[in-house]
Each structure stands twice: as C-alpha cells, then as structure tokens.
Amino acid sequence: MATQQSQSIQTLLEAEKEAAKTVQQARQYRVQKLKEARTQATKEIEEYRKFKDEEFRAFEASHAGNTQSAQVAIDKETEIKRAEISAAYNQHKDEVLKKLLDRVTLVTPELHRNLKKQT
Template identity: 75%
Template structure:
C-alpha cells in the first residue's frame, strides 16, 4: 500500500510538472506572438516613414520643375503680350485709316 501510495504521489508530481511545462509553453507562445506583432508594427512604421521620405523627396524635386516651368510660361506670355501691344500701337492708325477709306 505504501509503494502504491508512493507511485500515486510520483504520478501526481509528474502531472504537476507537466502542467507547469505546458503553462510555460503557452506563456512563451503568447510572448512570442506579442514580440512578433511588435516587431511587425515597428517594421511597418519604418517602411511607412521611408516611403513618406521618398515621396517628399520626389515631390520636392518635381515641385521645382513645376515652378520653373510656370516661370518660363509666364515670361513667354509677357513677351508675347508686349509684342501684340507693340504691333497694335504701331498699326492702329493705319488700320483705322484703311477702314475709314473704305467707308
């Protein structure tokens, strides 16, 4: 009976130990999942920041092009307006005279 009781006690202790091991494995798994999520979030944030920097650099490099193109167009427009105004001023009297001569 004592030996049987000893065997039962050994089995109970082994069961407790196995339960502890299973609990530790669960905690380890939960911690690993948390670590993986944290690491993934960190990588996502780093990737997002890198893409934002890349976009801002692209935007800045192309914004200068847009501004310089707009300046060139404005300059050309101003020159053409001056040419039209000059041509108008030089020829208005002759055009009015021709129109009056035909009437």
Template identity: 70%
Template sequence: MAAQQSQGIQTLLESEKEAAKIVQQARQYRVQRLKDARAEATKEIEQFKQAKEQEFKAFEASHAGTTSTAQTAIDKETEVKLQKITDSYVKAKDAVVAKLLDRVVLVHPELHRNLRKVEA
C-alpha cells in the same frame, strides 16, 4: 505483501503527482512561449510599421519637392511666354490700328466685276 502493495500504490501516486506536475509545467511553458511569441510579433509589426511609415514620408517628401520644382519651372515658362506676347502686342499695336483705319476710312468705289453695263 500488503506493505509491498501499499508501497507500490504509494509509488504510483507519487509518479502520478510528478507526471501531473510535469504536464502543468509544460502547459505553463507553452502559455509563456505563446505570450512571448505574441509580444515578439507585436514588436516586429511595430518596427515594420515604423520603417514603412518613414519610407512613405521620404517618398512623399521627394515627390512633393519634385512637384514644387515643376510648378516653379512652369510658372517661369508661363511668365516668359506672357512677356513675349505682351512685347509682340506693343510692337504691332500701332501698325494694326493704322491698317484697320485705312481699310475703314479709305473707300475706293468701283463696280463689281459681275455687274454688266445696262445699255439704254
């Protein structure tokens, strides 16, 4: 009977060691899975970050081109308007100067309409 108890205790100890080994392997497996998950998440985050960075650069480039194109169009339009104003100035300059000189130099003295004649 003692041999049987000893054998039963020995079996229990071996089972306990085997269970501890299984628990240890499960813990190692869990730790490894967590490390793998973190590495995979980091990798996905990096890929997402790169994709968004490229998307932003493309957006920036497309809008920067639009801005420079708009600036060029505005510059051309401004140049055309300045040319029209300059042409108008050159055409009307002599006539305006002549009218001003006529008004200043040619004086027609006459009495004001509200002025009454003083009878003596």
C-alpha cells in the same frame, strides 16, 4: 504509481504553462515588431514624400522662367497684332463706310428677271 502519474500530470501542466508563456511572449514580440515596422515605413514614406516635393519644386522653378518668358513673348506679339489691326481699321474705315452708304442709298430699280411681261 499514482504519485508518478500525478507528477507526470504536474510536469505536463507546468510545461503547458511554459508553452503558453512562450506563445504569449512571441505574440507580444510580433505585435511590437509590427508596430516598429509600421513606424519605420511611415518615416520612410515621409522622407520619400519630402524628397519628391523638393525635386518637384526644383523642376517647377527651373521651368517657371520658360513659362514667364513665353508669356512675355506672347504678350508682345499680341500687342503688335492689336496695333496692326487698329492701324488697318483707322486706314480703311472711311472707305468701308462710304461703300456701305453707297450700297444703301444708290439703288437702281430693275424688274426681276423672272417677271414676265404681260401683253
């Protein structure tokens, strides 16, 4: 009976070692699969990033022409307004200067309306 018990214990120890090996292999397999999944996810993220960058560049290029043409139109309009303002200034500067000088030099002395005559 002792040999049978010792064989049973030996069988159990061998089964335990086999189970430990199986568990260790399963852990290694899981770690390997996690690494592969991370690598694959990183690769997919990079591909998606490249795709979105290209899409953005195409969008930017298609709308850049609109921005440039709008800028040219605004520049033309600004030049026209500047020319109009300069023309108005040149046309009216003598008249405005004369009015200012008249106001400063032609003073008519008057008593203030709140000043009472003292008798």
